[in-house]
Amino acid sequence: KRVGVLISGSGTNLQSLINATQDPSQHIGAEIVLVISNKPGVEGLKRAERAGIKTVVIKHTDYPSRETFDAAMNVELHAAGVEVVCLAGFMRILSEQFVKHWKGALLNIHPSLLPSFKGANAHKDVLAARVRVSGCTVHFVEVDIDSGAIVEQEVVPVFPDDTEKILQERVKTAEHRAYPRALKHLATGRIKLKEDGTLHWN
Numbered sequence: 484k485r486v487g488v489l490i491s492g493s494g495t496n497l498q499s500l501i502n503a504t505q506d507p508s509q510h511i512g513a514e515i516v517l518v519i520s521n522k523p524g525v526e527g528l529k530r531a532e533r534a535g536i537k538t539v540v541i542k543h544t545d546y547p548s549r550e551t552f553d554a555a556m557n558v559e560l561h562a563a564g565v566e567v568v569c570l571a572g573f574m575r576i577l578s579e580q581f582v583k584h585w586k587g588a589l590l591n592i593h594p595s596l597l598p599s600f601k602g603a604n605a606h607k608d609v610l611a612a613r614v615r616v617s618g619c620t621v622h623f624v625e626v627d628i629d630s631g632a633i634v635e636q637e638v639v640p641v642f643p644d645d646t647e648k649i650l651q652e653r654v655k656t657a658e659h660r661a662y663p664r665a666l667k668h669l670a671t672g673r674i675k676l677k678e679d680g681t682l683h684w685n
């Protein structure tokens with residue numbers, strides 16, 4: 484499968500997907516053909532360039548609406564023949580149109596064990612709730628934020644003296660294992676999103 488990855492920042496998850504897809508022994512069944520960032524100059528773009536992957540910057544501030552910004556991304560995704568889109572630290576909410584267009588082929592990674600701790604401050608909320616475990620979730624994207632069928636999860640411990648930064652780093656090491664696994668499930672046809680929004684495992 485031809486994969487497009489959308490990023491906004493450091494791109495460590497992108498890196499894990501690059502490493503996995505470029506390692507023939509992992510049989511991921513996917514190749515990253517395009518990386519789009521809504522922010523210029525971010526580290527993730529450099530990671531893609533170093534790996535020889537085409538990059539495009541599409542600044543959301545150049546577009547009058549979410550829909551026109553998403554349409555501009557779609558032009559690039561289709562031009563590159565992308566079949567699967569992975570969100571990897573992409574900090575924009577996607578339009579309903581875009582989400583429906585890519586239904587069953589659009590994955591996101593969230594830094595908590597969904598459906599707990601949705602939203603942009605997952606680590607902060609986890610620490611405030613004083614739970615003993617957290618983790619990450621790879622899921623299909625639905626119009627509702629941080630919902631959608633769960634493909635992979637991985638658990639990490641939360642320790643009493645954790646800071647947001649320390650917890651984030653621990654969760655990221657789990658993310659970097661979970662995302663390639665999830666992409667492999669999708670790219671190799673192991674999973675399929677059913678019409679009712681639930682997963683079918685082959």
Ligand code: GRF
Nearest residue numbers: 493494495496572592593594
């Ligand atoms: C990750 O924690 C991911 O779960 C969240 O944004 C962060 C992106 O990190 N959606 P990176 O850019 O992949 O390093």
